[in-house]
Amino acid sequence: MKKQYTYPFTAIVGQEQMKLALVLNSINPTLSGVLIRGEKGTAKSTAVRALADILPEIDVVGGIPFNLSPDEDSDIIKECFEVSGEVLSEERERLSVEKRKVRVVELPVGATEDRVVGTLDLEHALKAGEKRIEPGLLASAHRGILYVDEVNLLDDHVVDVLLDSAAMGVNTIEREGVSFAHPSRFTLVGTMNPEEGELRPQLLDRFGLCVQIDGIRDAEERVMVMERRFLFEENPEAFCRRWADESEKLVEKIDMARRLYPSVSVSRENLLAIANYCLEVGVDGHRGDIIIMKTAKTLAAYDGRTEVGRDDIDKAAMFALPHRIRRQPLQDIVMDVGSMLKNKTSNLES
Amino acid sequence: MHTLLYPFAAVIGQEHLKHALLLNAVNPRVGGVVVRGEKGTAKSTTVRALGELLQEKISGAPGGENRSLVVTLPLNATEDMVAGGIDFQCTMREGCRVFQPGLLAKADKGILYVDEVNLLDDHIVDIVLDAASSGENRVEREGISFSHPASFLLVGTMNPEEGELRPQLLDRFGLCVEVTAENDAAERVELMLRREQFDENRKGFIAFYRKENDRIAGKVRAARELLSAVRMPEHLRRFISELCRENNVAGHRADLVIEQAARANAAYKGRIVVEVDDITDVASLALAHRRRDAQPPPPPEEPESQPESESQKNRNPEERDEQSSSSEPEQFQETGEESRSDERSPENESEKNEGKRERQSDSREDETEESHGDASISEQVFDIGSSFKVRSISSPKDRVVRRGSGKRSRSRVSQKQGRYTKSTMRRGNNDIALDATLRAAAPFQRERENHNGMAVVLHEQDIREKIREKRLGNLLIFVVDASGSMGARGRMAASKGAIMSLLIDAYQKRDKLAMVSFRKNEAVVNLPVTSSVELAAKLLREMPVGGRTPFSAGLVKGYEIAHNHLMKEPEARPMVILVTDGKANKALGERKPLEEAYELSKKIAAEERIRFLVVDTEEPGLVNFGLARKFAVMLQAEYFKIDDLQADTLLNIVKDATS
Structure with missing residues (x-):
C-alpha cells in the first residue's frame, strides 16, 4: 500500500494558540485535552492528525489491543489477555513489548456506543460459542489521543460514556453479556463550531484547555496557506521531506521538555496567584487551578526553564479558564480572558 | 480491577462529604449518599477513594476477601447485566440454564456507585431502586426465575446543571451532600500541590498517605463493631421526630435515617450512647433533600455542618460565591434565607399548601407505578410536572426552573x-x-x-x-409577535421572560429551537432550527418591537418550519408557541387580515403532528377583543393569558405536550 502522507504539523501557517495547546498536551498528557472552538476550514483537523507524527514512542504490551503499558498492574494485564482469548505465559519476562507511536484515534460523530466501549465478539461467539470481547475505540485510545470532530454534535449517550471513562481513566463494560473493565486514559481533543450548539457543562470541564481559532486575516499568510497546500497536494513526499528538519526539531524540543517537566517548580507565591485568579474570576470546582498550574509548568519546560514565571501563569490561564468561568445560564463563553486577567493582575499587584 | 486511586486521607476539605461517606461505611442502614455539586469538586474522587479505603481494610465482609466493595454501574449498562441473566457459554455446555449474576449481585454487601446518577436510564433506575428498597433482586426473565440478596449502599454523584433527579429516587438516598469548591486560596494551593504530587508518583503518594488511610479505616472498623452496642435514649428519638416535623419532611424515611446516622456517628466517635451532638451533626445531611419548607432548620446548638435546603440548591451563582463550605454557618444561612424571600415571598403562602398536596399525590403515584414491576418499565415516561415550585417570570435566569426537569422525553x-x-x-x-x-x-x-x-x-x-x-429532543418553534402593540406596558418584557424560562428548560432537554418574529410587513425567521440555545437567548434579548401585526405571515412561517422538520424527522412532534395579542392587521393577500388569519388557522390545525400553544399577551382592560383566544380555538391550541402565566404552568404544558 502506498504510504499515506499527513500534512506536517510544522507546516501549518498561523494558529499558534492551537498548535501550542496541542504541543503542551503531547508534552504533558495529564493536561487532559484541548477543545478547539472555531469555524470550519481553519486547519483544526489537519493539526490534530498531523500531531500523530510528532508524538513520542511508547512501550506497549504486544498481542492484545489494549495499549497497556508493561508497567501496568499484572492482574490487569492478565485479565486483558483472558478476555481477548489469548494465553499469557506465566512469567512476566516473556511479555512481548512493542514500541509504538502514540496514536490519534478518531471518534466519528455517528459512532455507535458498542463501537466506542467495546462489545461481544460476534464471530467468535457464533463459531466457538464462547464469550470474547471486541475492544472498542476507548481501548485503542488508551494512552493516546481521542479525537472527536464536531464534538458538540455527539449523541448524548455516547457523551455519557466518554464522561464516565474520562473521569475514571477506566472503561467499564457492562452490556451484552460482557462484564469487564480496562484502563482507558486518553487525551481528549475535540473541535466544535459554537454556532451549532454548546457542549454540556460536564463534558466541557473535561477538556483541560480551550482555544478559539479564527480564519487568518492577513492576506500574505493566506497566500502562504494556499501555496503550501498546493505544494503538498502536488507532491506530498517531497513536501514532507522539506519539512522533516523542522519536525525533527520540534520532536526534540518536546522530548526535552518532557524530561525537564518533573524538575520544574512553582513558587508558593505563584501558586497563590493562581488560586486567587480562579477565585476572583469565578470558576466552578478545582480543575481550573490544577490545569493552570500544570499548563504553566509545561510552558516553562517547553521554554527550557525550571522555574515557572508570572508570564507562564498568565498564558496558562488563557488556555485553561475560558470555558470554566462561571456563566449565567445561556450566556456565551467569553474567550477574552486576557482582559479579565489584566484587570485582576493589576489589582493583585497594587 | 485495581487501579491506583487518589487516597481518601489526601482529599482536602469536603468534610461533609467525607463525613457522610464514613457514616455509611460504619452503618450501611444509613441508606446511601447522593453527592450534588458543580464539576471538578472531587465528588467522584472521594467516593472512589472510599471504596479503596474500605477494600484495603474492611474486607472481612462475607463474600470473599479481595472482592471490591465498590461496584460501578456505568451509564450504558444493559438490563441483563444489571439484574443478571443467562450465561450462554455455560448454558451451552451444560444444556440447562445457568444464571449469570449481574451487577446487583456483585454489589451485595458493598457499594453500588453511579456516577452522574441523574443521567441514568429510567428503567435501570427502576431495577436498582426496586432492589435497593427490598434488599433482594428478583430476576424473572429469559426463562429463569431467580432471586438473590442484594443489599447495597447506593452512592450517586450528580451535577445539577445536567438536570435533576426524580424526587422519588432522591428520597431513596439516605443522605445528601452538596459540595462546592474551596474558597480559601491557601487550601487551593495545597490542593494543586497534592494533585501534582499524585500525578507524578502515584505509588509514592499513596504510600505516603497509607498511614492516615489505615487510621481512618481502623476507626471505621472499630465503629462497626461498636455499632450494635450503641443506644439511642428515648428523649432523643423524640427530638429527631420533632426535627423532622419542623422541617416538614415527606414520609418517615428521614427519621429513620437520622437515627441510624446518629448511631453511626456516635460509634465513630467511640461512644455507646447517642448524644444531641450526634443528631445535629447528621440531621442536616438527612434533611437537605427532603425538606419541603422554606424555613431553615431549627438550629439547637448549631454544629459546623449546615448544608443546603432545597431552594438554596437553586440559588444564583453570585450567592454561591459568598458561600463557604464549612466555616461561618451563621452567615451562610442568612444568605439562603434572603434569597428565598427575594425570590418567592409573594406566592409563598398559597403555593406551600398546593405544592404539598401535589407532591404527596405524586409520590403515591410513583409508588404504585413501581410495584407493577419490570414488565411495564420501558413504556413509562415519567411526568415530573406538578412537583414544580412556582416562580415569578421576572427572574427567568433563576435556576428554580430546572427542578425536576431532568428527564428529557425519551422514546x-x-x-x-x-x-x-x-x-x-x-x-x-x-x-x-x-x-x-x-x-x-x-x-x-x-x-x-x-x-x-x-x-x-x-x-x-x-x-x-x-x-x-x-x-429525543423536541422542536420548539417560537412565533413571537413583535408588533407595536406588544411594546406597551412591559408586555414584551414579560413575554421574553416566559420564553427565556422555556429556553433554559430546552437546554436541559436538548431540544431544538427555532424562532420567528413578525412585525411591520413580514415574518422573519430569526433563528433557523438549531440546538444552540445560547444563540436563541441572545437573539431574544435583541429582538426589536414595533410596527404592524402581520399575523398570518408569522403563522405560516412557523408552520413551514415545523412542516419542513417533519419531512426530515417524521417521528418528531414539533410544537409551535405563538406569543401574541392576536390583533392581526396586516394580511398576506387581498383579504381582511383577521379573516385570512382565521382561515389559515383552521387549515393549519388539520396537521395533527404539530401542536400549538397560544400565549395571549392582550392587556386586560375595559375593552377586550379576545382575539388570541379565538385563534387558539381554531388552531385547537392550548390557550394562556400572560398574566396567569407562571413559568411553571407554561413549562408543564410544554412538558406534557412533548413527553
Missing part, C-alpha cells in the same frame, strides 16, 4: 441508533441482539443437529431484537 427509536437497553422476541427491524439471541439458543444446543460447523445452532425462534432508547 423508542426504530432506527439502529440510540442506546441498546433490552431485547425483545418481537421481530421488526432486523436489529439483532446477538447476546440475547445466544442466550435464548443456549439451552437447546445439545439437542440440535449441527450442520454447518458453527458452534452455535440458531433457529428462527431464538432471534431477539434490540430495543433501543434515545433521548
